[in-house]
Amino acid sequence: MPTTLNPRDIKPLISGEVADPFTLLGAHPVVLDTGPALAVRAFLPGARSVAVLDLVPGQEIPAPLVDAHGLFEAVLPGEREIFPYRLKVDFGTDPVTTFYDCYSFGPVLTEDDLYLLGEGNFYEIYEKLGAHPWQHQGASGTFFAVWAPSASRVSVVGDFNQW
Structure with missing residues (x-):
């Protein structure tokens, strides 16, 4: 196809x-x-x-x-x-x-978030990184983010995505 x-x-x-x-x-x-x-x-x-x-x-x-x-x-x-x-x-x-x-879904991390992460001055980083129960654009679930600037890839694996 x-x-x-x-x-x-x-x-x-x-x-x-x-x-x-x-x-x-x-x-x-x-x-x-x-x-x-x-x-x-x-x-x-x-x-x-x-x-x-x-x-x-x-x-x-x-x-x-x-x-x-x-x-x-x-x-x-x-x-x-x-x-x-x-x-x-x-x-x-x-x-x-x-x-x-x-x-x-649209992005959750804003340009300001990314700027502060890169600068090393994001003092409330715990609010954005890790796993958090979340409601976004009408959907409930878990928001998950990591800061791994040197990683070539990151995968979230679980019984919820068949990986």
Whole structure:
């Protein structure tokens, strides 16, 4: 299945070498030969199938597998606006899992937060780093952040994400 991603971006994404996965995953406006569209991408190794659930009209949009390593993409021709959505994922276990896509949310750490972190003068750092129960853009969950400027990648692993 073709993808709207640049083929050069797929290998670094799969190998965890993309500095900012938000630039590739989640919902992104794209331009097709037929006009504007919205592409919703998810990297879910081990998933058998993925669908995007549009929370407003309640529509289920299939996201075909575009790379055998677990990259899925739903393309919505004519759609211009990013909308609230969840992912419905079949990992081959019962039941099928439905969850918010972490790449569908805007940033939580602000430019000021990042500046103070880099400067070493963030005296309330404990409020932003680590794991915190959180409500963000209508979703409840746990916000997790680390400051690891020399790390090549960071992964959060648990029974909640099949990793």
